[in-house]
Amino acid sequence: MMLVLRRLLRKRWVLGVVFGLSLIYFLTSTLKQEERSMRDRTLLEVKDLDHRIPWKVRFNLGNSSRQITQCRNSIQGKILLTDELGYVCERKDLLVNGCCNVNAPSSRQYICKSCLANGCCSIYEYCVSCCLQPDKQPLLERFLNRAAKGFQNLFTAVEDHFELCLAKCRTSSQSVQHENTYRNPQAKYCYGESPPELLPV
Numbered sequence: 001m002m003l004v005l006r007r008l009l010r011k012r013w014v015l016g017v018v019f020g021l022s023l024i025y026f027l028t029s030t031l032k033q034e035e036r037s038m039r040d041r042t043l044l045e046v047k048d049l050d051h052r053i054p055w056k057v058r059f060n061l062g063n064s065s066r067q068i069t070q071c072r073n074s075i076q077g078k079i080l081l082t083d084e085l086g087y088v089c090e091r092k093d094l095l096v097n098g099c100c101n102v103n104a105p106s107s108r109q110y111i112c113k114s115c116l117a118n119g120c121c122s123i124y125e126y127c128v129s130c131c132l133q134p135d136k137q138p139l140l141e142r143f144l145n146r147a148a149k150g151f152q153n154l155f156t157a158v159e160d161h162f163e164l165c166l167a168k169c170r171t172s173s174q175s176v177q178h179e180n181t182y183r184n185p186q187a188k189y190c191y192g193e194s195p196p197e198l199l200p201v
Helices: 002-010 012-046 124-131 134-146 149-155 161-169
Strands: 080-082 087-090
Touching: 080 124, 087 124, 124 134, 124 161, 134 161
Parallel strands: none
Antiparallel strands: 080 087
16 A cells, blocks of 8 residues: 555655646635725725724713723723723722722722823823823814824724723833834823824934
């Protein structure tokens, strides 16, 4: 059996068939991948460029007629979290529904602690909370209207004010210089219109 297999593999036409099938497989998988990426690019370009974000209305948990059953939150913080209502709390004060316990001593709403006047903060969760302040809506709308085309594709996936603040406060290429150092290592999370100020090295 092994002898027959060896003889068969030594024949050039068998090697040619194996090579041909491998080439066909490679070409079809490459073309499918290119087709998928073209479809994704087209979807992003076709999306409405005047994408309006449905801004959340400000309401107070204490006297709101609307019951909050679930909250989204910033998830990633080791110690602090920000929920979609703008509350920052310690991880231990997070309720099972994802909202911060508003009665906990660590919980504060719309806190801008560690944030500079230009909208750059040293702590991500404070950046998100500060960005969620209702009075920041005009600033964020201006940013969206003036965003470069590359950023436009990124921010068209954003559904609401909370998601925009999560995305905007993440560090980006605007936060770095020379591709490997932060422009301002103390305040690298920004929701403002301009990138962090360049600090002397």
